[in-house]
Amino acid sequence: MATATMTQRILIIEDEPDITEVLKYNLEKNHYQVATAGTGEAGLAAAQQSLPDLVILDLMLPGIDGLEVCRKLREDPRTRDLFIIMLTAKGTEADVVVGLTLGADDYIVKPFSTTELMARIKAVLRRVETRESEAAEKDLQRCGPICIDLQKHVASLDDTPLELTLSEFKLLSFLIRKKGRVFTRDQLLDAVVGPDVFVTARNIDVHVAALRKKLGKVGGFIVTVRGVGYRFEES
Numbered sequence: 001m002a003t004a005t006m007t008q009r010i011l012i013i014e015d016e017p018d019i020t021e022v023l024k025y026n027l028e029k030n031h032y033q034v035a036t037a038g039t040g041e042a043g044l045a046a047a048q049q050s051l052p053d054l055v056i057l058d059l060m061l062p063g064i065d066g067l068e069v070c071r072k073l074r075e076d077p078r079t080r081d082l083f084i085i086m087l088t089a090k091g092t093e094a095d096v097v098v099g100l101t102l103g104a105d106d107y108i109v110k111p112f113s114t115t116e117l118m119a120r121i122k123a124v125l126r127r128v129e130t131r132e133s134e135a136a137e138k139d140l141q142r143c144g145p146i147c148i149d150l151q152k153h154v155a156s157l158d159d160t161p162l163e164l165t166l167s168e169f170k171l172l173s174f175l176i177r178k179k180g181r182v183f184t185r186d187q188l189l190d191a192v193v194g195p196d197v198f199v200t201a202r203n204i205d206v207h208v209a210a211l212r213k214k215l216g217k218v219g220g221f222i223v224t225v226r227g228v229g230y231r232f233e234e235s
């Protein structure tokens with residue numbers, strides 16, 4: 001089964017506007033979707049809300065610093081698996097070690113060359129893709145009483161097959177595979193029907209309503225995130 005690819009999203013947490021601008025410019029040129037935050041607090045909130053594929057995290061930030069942001073991201077089950085590249089100043093090797101211990105995936109020393117940084121970012125994001133396709137290749141996804149057999153294309157509840165439309169099946173398996181992550185209606189549409197099909201984001205609401213009904217007692221696993229979209233959460 002082909003998996004939908006979405007534009008990868010990168011969050012830059014950096015207080016120096018010049019660096020943020022250069023990064024944003026280069027990343028957008030390479031077709032990544034970029035969000036920025038200028039403080040640790042704002043960055044943390046943005047990461048928790050939008051759950052990007054990759055966080056570029058400056059170590060020296062006003063307020064809570066990069067190490068603290070990294071630690072908090074790793075503590076929160078929603079953001080635990082996000083990829084993090086740290087930006088550090090020369091001569092802060094000790095911080096780098098702490099950062100990597102806290103779970104940063106890679107680091108770049110300032111001043112960095114854009115070419116080098118882009119190469120490192122692409123390398124990390126390839127790991128994101130690999131991890132997601134590995135997850136997708138697992139034939140069976142289970143979540144509480146729900147079981148999805150990707151090979152047979154059957155979803156069941158308490159071992160009774162559910163009668164789902166293709167879109168409902170794709171939506172359910174996508175949400176379960178990315179359990180805990182919040183998705184906007186547009187992202188879900190991309191995942192379910194592909195980016196080239198024109199349907200309005202409200203169609204997702206219709207699919208979700210139908211799916212919840214069919215899931216009965218566990219319909220509440222599909223949680224509405226006010227002002228954002230939906231996430232799947234076993235409760």
Ligand code: CA
Nearest residue numbers: 015058060061
């Ligand atoms: Ca800084």
